[in-house]
Amino acid sequence: MKKLAIILIVLLSAKGISQSTERVEKTKYQQGMTKAFGLWEDNKPWEAANLFERIASAEPDNWLPFFYVAQINILYSFSEKDKTKLKAQLAKAKDFLNDAKAISKNNPEIMVLEAQWYTAWIVFDGQQYGMTYSGKVAALYQAAQQIAPENPRVALGKTEWDLGTAQFFGQPTDKFCPELERAVALFDTFVPEGEFYPQGGKEYAMGVVAKTCKK
Amino acid sequence: MKQYTQISLVFIFILFASFSGVSQNTISGTVTQPNGTPIVGANVYLEGTYDGVSTNEAGQFSFETQEEGIQTLFISYVSYEPFLLAASVTQMKDLKITLREDVNSLDTVVISAGSFEASDNSKVSVLKPLDVVTTASALGDFVGALQTLPGTTTVAEDGRLFVRGGSAEETQIFIDGIRVFTPYTPTTNNVPTRGRYSPFLFDGITFSTGGYSAEYGQALSSVLLLNTIDEPDQEKTDISLMTVGAGIGNTQKWTTSSLSVNASYINLEPYTALLPDRNEWQKPFEAISGETVFRQKFEEGLLKVYAAFDTTNFQLDVEDINVPEGINFALKNNNFYTNVSYRERLGSNWKLFAGGSYTFSKNKTTIESAAINTTENSAHLKLKFRKKFNNRFKLSVGSEQFSSKIDEDFNDPNFSKTYGYSSSISSLFSEADIIFSKKFALKLGVRGEYSEAFNEFTVSPRASVAYKTGRNSQLSLAYGDFYQQASSEVLKFTTAVESQKTQHFIANYQYAANHRIFRAELYRKQYSNLITYPSSTPEFDSNYGNDGDGYAQGIDLFWRDDESIKNVDYWVSYSLLDTQRKYQNYPTEATPSFANTHNLSVVAKYWINDWKSQVGFSYQFGSGRSYTDVNKPGFLQDKLKDYHSISLNWAYLLSQQKILYFSVNNPFGFKNVNGYQYADTPNTNGVFNRRTLLPAADQFFFVGFFWTISDDKSDNQLDNL
Numbered sequence: 001m002k003k004l005a006i007i008l009i010v011l012l013s014a015k016g017i018s019q020s021t022e023r024v025e026k027t028k029y030q031q032g033m034t035k036a037f038g039l040w041e042d043n044k045p046w047e048a049a050n051l052f053e054r055i056a057s058a059e060p061d062n063w064l065p066f067f068y069v070a071q072i073n074i075l076y077s078f079s080e081k082d083k084t085k086l087k088a089q090l091a092k093a094k095d096f097l098n099d100a101k102a103i104s105k106n107n108p109e110i111m112v113l114e115a116q117w118y119t120a121w122i123v124f125d126g127q128q129y130g131m132t133y134s135g136k137v138a139a140l141y142q143a144a145q146q147i148a149p150e151n152p153r154v155a156l157g158k159t160e161w162d163l164g165t166a167q168f169f170g171q172p173t174d175k176f177c178p179e180l181e182r183a184v185a186l187f188d189t190f191v192p193e194g195e196f197y198p199q200g201g202k203e204y205a206m207g208v209v210a211k212t213c214k215k
Numbered sequence: 216m217k218q219y220t221q222i223s224l225v226f227i228f229i230l231f232a233s234f235s236g237v238s239q240n241t242i243s244g245t246v247t248q249p250n251g252t253p254i255v256g257a258n259v260y261l262e263g264t265y266d267g268v269s270t271n272e273a274g275q276f277s278f279e280t281q282e283e284g285i286q287t288l289f290i291s292y293v294s295y296e297p298f299l300l301a302a303s304v305t306q307m308k309d310l311k312i313t314l315r316e317d318v319n320s321l322d323t324v325v326i327s328a329g330s331f332e333a334s335d336n337s338k339v340s341v342l343k344p345l346d347v348v349t350t351a352s353a354l355g356d357f358v359g360a361l362q363t364l365p366g367t368t369t370v371a372e373d374g375r376l377f378v379r380g381g382s383a384e385e386t387q388i389f390i391d392g393i394r395v396f397t398p399y400t401p402t403t404n405n406v407p408t409r410g411r412y413s414p415f416l417f418d419g420i421t422f423s424t425g426g427y428s429a430e431y432g433q434a435l436s437s438v439l440l441l442n443t444i445d446e447p448d449q450e451k452t453d454i455s456l457m458t459v460g461a462g463i464g465n466t467q468k469w470t471t472s473s474l475s476v477n478a479s480y481i482n483l484e485p486y487t488a489l490l491p492d493r494n495e496w497q498k499p500f501e502a503i504s505g506e507t508v509f510r511q512k513f514e515e516g517l518l519k520v521y522a523a524f525d526t527t528n529f530q531l532d533v534e535d536i537n538v539p540e541g542i543n544f545a546l547k548n549n550n551f552y553t554n555v556s557y558r559e560r561l562g563s564n565w566k567l568f569a570g571g572s573y574t575f576s577k578n579k580t581t582i583e584s585a586a587i588n589t590t591e592n593s594a595h596l597k598l599k600f601r602k603k604f605n606n607r608f609k610l611s612v613g614s615e616q617f618s619s620k621i622d623e624d625f626n627d628p629n630f631s632k633t634y635g636y637s638s639s640i641s642s643l644f645s646e647a648d649i650i651f652s653k654k655f656a657l658k659l660g661v662r663g664e665y666s667e668a669f670n671e672f673t674v675s676p677r678a679s680v681a682y683k684t685g686r687n688s689q690l691s692l693a694y695g696d697f698y699q700q701a702s703s704e705v706l707k708f709t710t711a712v713e714s715q716k717t718q719h720f721i722a723n724y725q726y727a728a729n730h731r732i733f734r735a736e737l738y739r740k741q742y743s744n745l746i747t748y749p750s751s752t753p754e755f756d757s758n759y760g761n762d763g764d765g766y767a768q769g770i771d772l773f774w775r776d777d778e779s780i781k782n783v784d785y786w787v788s789y790s791l792l793d794t795q796r797k798y799q800n801y802p803t804e805a806t807p808s809f810a811n812t813h814n815l816s817v818v819a820k821y822w823i824n825d826w827k828s829q830v831g832f833s834y835q836f837g838s839g840r841s842y843t844d845v846n847k848p849g850f851l852q853d854k855l856k857d858y859h860s861i862s863l864n865w866a867y868l869l870s871q872q873k874i875l876y877f878s879v880n881n882p883f884g885f886k887n888v889n890g891y892q893y894a895d896t897p898n899t900n901g902v903f904n905r906r907t908l909l910p911a912a913d914q915f916f917f918v919g920f921f922w923t924i925s926d927d928k929s930d931n932q933l934d935n936l
Binding site: 028057058088092169 | 269
């Protein structure tokens with residue numbers, strides 16, 4: 001079952017709006033979040049994660065800072081070579097993911113992130129986690145799709161997962177192209193529910209389309 | 216000059232004061248590891264505020280805050296325990312902070328003496344849940360998979376678990392911490408039994424071959440702990456069609472609850488018609504079984520209700536050297552088992568576990584003209600509390616109650632008798648887990664048991680320690696006293712016996728890195744107070760005693776490697792066992808017929824990507840077991856020939872949700888011998904004739920088709936095989 005591990009990595013860099021041209025008095029929360037996204041863009045993800053963690057401590061009722069702490073820890077675990085560190089990072093991500101889930105229930109963005117958390121374990125050790133966790137990943141995407149069929153990250157994550165499974169079984173993958181292209185289009189029409197809500201991933205989605213749907 | 220300084224100080228003061236009277240405090244310090252190395256990138260902040268910073272290259276931090284009074288300084292860094300300091304902000308200057316390693320992290324030492332784990336979350340997993348079903352020799356039986364681990368003896372005709380020189384009754388099986396009283400399906404004496412419960416209900420298996428926790432009692436040699444799945448992933452329907460029967464299962468999920476139901480029907484009639492075995496079947500083995508699990512989540516709790524019913528029947532002529540035409544044997548068994556457990560996270564780091572099980576089993580055995588009806592009613596109740604004082608100290612206390620009532624009536628045209636017994640055992644246990652550091656952990660426990668029927672009180676201490684000898688290796692030691700009452704075979708005739716006792720001494724070394732694991736375990740087991748009686752089998756009027764004793768010692772080796780050969784995962788187990796005991800009707804100390812000196816298992820799995828197939832191989836070797844040759848002086852003085860068996864299987868993924876599965880046991884047709892039966896009386900030459908006890912069939916073939924229907928179309932039954 002080792003080969004299930006090949007199944008894909010979903011990297012969705014979700015960056016909030018970091019620039020606002022209006023000269024409105026910003027709250028501490030807005031300043032903090034803007035600064036954190038700035039650090040992340042300046043390729044200082046761990047400082048960004050620390051800042052998100054501090055914001056989370058000051059804003060215990062807001063799922064977003066918790067979400068971004070988890071996301072950074074998950075995202076950078078895919079490239080982490082040190083196994084001990086990787087496991088510790090995923091453990092930390094799980095804590096923040098649980099906090100985010102407790103604050104905001106049935107949130108499709110969090111479900112996608114949780115699916116990525118399981119995917120990280122599968123990529124890390126497909127033999128050990130492939131069979132059991134792939135069911136959970138599939139179930140999370142399924143549930144997220146029911147809640148938010150028009151969310152581009154849900155559409156992309158789910159389709160990419162199904163695509164990976166089809167690849168694994170040697171089945172044709174071009175049937176996923178319409179859905180992938182729909183996901184790309186959704187990025188343009190999707191309106192985030194609020195400031196600093198996840199909204200990135202379009203470039204990545206276009207990359208997947210380019211790779212899968214050679215014309 | 217002096218005046219100038221004063222002026223500027225005043226100036227600065229005014230400057231500060233002009234900022235609306237808000238005072239700025241600087242919080243500063245250094246964060247290091249226990250060995251003094253600075254921690255770079257640790258997150259330092261005042262809890263609940265926006266004020267904070269990450270530590271620099273030298274582990275230093277410094278930031279300003281407008282907060283006043285008592286605040287909590289919080290420092291976090293991955294794989295270290297968070298640090299909290301509640302103090303006045305003015306005092307938070309030049310702090311020297313050393314973070315402690317987080318002992319919850321995955322590289323912390325774990326107590327591994329005696330136990331094997333099969334789970335996803337375990338820190339040292341020897342088997343994976345999937346192995347239970349993809350091991351070629353296991354045929355989907357979780358017990359079969361465990362028989363490839365060291366410490367077990369191959370007793371091919373029996374099928375139960377024989378651990379380290381112990382008999383099968385010395386191993387107890389628990390589902391979700393609650394005892395299973397009748398874990399095996401009934402069978403005739405040359406066909407191995409199977410575990411009653413389907414493996415796909417479980418996602419964690421711990422098999423302990425000795426030195427286990429004080430939570431478990433009434434087992435002299437071993438415990439097998441099975442944990443059911445907390446939450447199924449999705450709704451689905453499973454259909455299976457097999458050469459020996461068919462099965463169907465369905466899972467439904469709701470917001471906070473889920474229900475799984477499955478049923479199966481097994482009938483060996485077509486199989487035995489096509490490939491006759493050595494038995495004269497009048498009614499080949501037939502079984503109907505159903506299982507259901509209901510799970511309900513609460514805010515902080517989880518309730519699981521499990522129930523299983525099965526009915527088995529068969530009838531055959533059993534060969535017998537004293538009865539040329541054979542002995543007619545028929546069996547009908549109805550078995551009902553239910554297990555309810557509830558766990559909840561209470562406040563302030565307390566955890567509650569409460570559970571109970573009830574077994575009702577009715578056996579109707581007919582041997583020629585004699586009819587024996589056995590009814591068993593057994594129950595187990597358990598209540599456990601666990602308190603986590605901190606990451607390094609946890610304490611659990613609990614209490615449990617076992618009750619068993621067995622009634623049997625024996626009816627023969629010229630003789631009939633009714634007998635039985637009821638027993639009840641109450642126990643208390645407590646256990647402390649102490650983690651001194653990532654390298655050193657200790658578990659101390661004690662268990663007290665009181666048996667009403669025997670008016671007997673026993674106390675068993677248990678202790679184990681583990682020490683990490685290197686990055687990937689560790690050493691553990693375990694000691695424990697274990698008590699178990701006599702088996703029902705004896706108790707139904709007398710309760711005037713005491714508990715039997717063993718003491719375990721175990722030393723374990725384990726090396727695990729990069730998908731390779733090596734374990735070596737040295738043990739000594741001391742038996743005392745074993746049941747003795749003079750008759751050849753327990754009888755109504757036998758004179759029972761507790762005069763038996765014995766020992767078992769040996770070394771168990773295990774090696775698993777999933778890395779060296781591409782797409783191949785294999786393991787090798789070897790056990791060396793030296794055991795002798797005097798019990799039952801043994802005239803002298805002897806090695807019992809269920810124990811042997813050498814056992815070897817080799818299991819390999821090869822994934823062929825182009826064929827979407829997993830091919831499995833397993834080989835089992837057991838050196839000859841002992842038997843008594845009545846034509847020679849002595850007792851259990853001779854050895855059977857060595858046992859060999861090879862099994863092959865092939866799982867082919869037709870598509871994501873359809874699997875075709877083939878398996879064959881003993882394709883090369885090794886002729887194995889299970890033992891000999893001697894005539895009651897000698898022939899004209901004064902020699903006792905004997906009959907060779909052979910397996911019912913040398914080979915076994917199995918073909919199955921497994922189909923899963925679910926919404927996401929990717930789940931399959933590979934983990935059910």
